[in-house]
Amino acid sequence: MDDRWSVTEAGPGADETHVLAFDEILASDRADLVAEVAGVVAAWPGVTAVESADWDVLLITAPGVPVARLTAAVDRWWSRAIGERRPWMDAMDRAAETVAGLAPGHRRDGWELTRVRDAELTQVITLDQDLRRESVLIRAGLRLSLPEREDFTVAHEAIGFGDDAALGAIITGQVLPALEALPSVDALLDRFRRQRDESLLHAHVLASRGRLGEAREIYQRVFERCQPRQRPHVLRLVAEFGVPPLSTGTHPHLTVGEEAVLAAWQAGTAERISRLRELSGLRLGGTRRSLDQLWGRLRDSPELFRDALAGAAPALPASFYGAHTRHDIEAGRAPFDPWHRETVELLTAYLGRFVLGRARDARWDLAADGELGLAGHGLLSRVFALTRAAFAAPREPLHPRRLRRLANDTILRVRR
Structure with missing residues (x-):
């Protein structure tokens, strides 16, 4: 099998x-x-x-x-x-032969054509098939040795099987000009400079050229832009290339800014809970019943939060909501009004206090994707989703203990 x-x-x-x-x-x-x-x-x-x-x-x-x-x-x-010859394989061979005729200087090996420009750079044209769409995929790029292999794509197109006219137009009009413009690593570096590129590959190229200070600046921006789970890889690359160490938080997978926001959050949770208590009119004594009461207030009186928090100044950036929710926010698919964000922060502070009272070894931190949570488990986006359901219009029937359920589930997660 x-x-x-x-x-x-x-x-x-x-x-x-x-x-x-x-x-x-x-x-x-x-x-x-x-x-x-x-x-x-x-x-x-x-x-x-x-x-x-x-x-x-x-x-x-x-x-x-x-x-x-x-x-x-x-x-x-x-x-x-699996061993039978299929018509689409003949179509792929014909396409590769066509490309070879249009791209002098390239050596064909099956459905891949390469042209070695120097010891550091090889230009590559690859043909692949997408049988579900009955099309040929054309990819062109650079294969770099810096000293590890790196790949950089300059063109990516798709055409139907047997469409020789489209294939010729793409190869001569897009692929070859794009490759000809990048005959060396230095040419690629110049392109990065002109485009103000801030990719890992740009940093790698700079480091390979011994321009460690410039490389560090880009590595630093990449580090701050990526998720905590990705940062060990960036730090490893910095060390391997001999680049000066990056600025990080006390925990090396956090940025200095994230650590400051996290510290301010921890210091301000008591004040937020007091504000929520005042706003809701509930005692909020840390009981499960208080969670049910708070959920009822959210569902029954959304205008209470909307009006009272209209001029709020939320403390947490979009990155603290985790990668998936952050993308929805930045794409405009999720509401991110100040009053809504402030409501989420107040609820998260109280929910966190409730959980910490029952899982005392847990601590506020950032999960692998950058989401604020407890013991490595994101919480902020889940509260955000809960409030969206509570404030939804038209209003739909929701379980009266939904906030309690979230609290119980969080306790189970952080105790594992």
């Missing part, structure tokens, strides 16, 4: 009896075989139905047929089919 696909029994209560699931990469690379195998399996003895649940999953109804028998049958068919 190919380790990139499997046949298993369907779960209890399912209409089908078996599930044939393919690895996503395999299903993408050989979409022709995945599509063909459905008809093949449907014709086998004992199989009464085959349905495609997704582009990489087939649902098979074959009562009484053992998994092992289906597995062996699929294995035999796949082993034979």
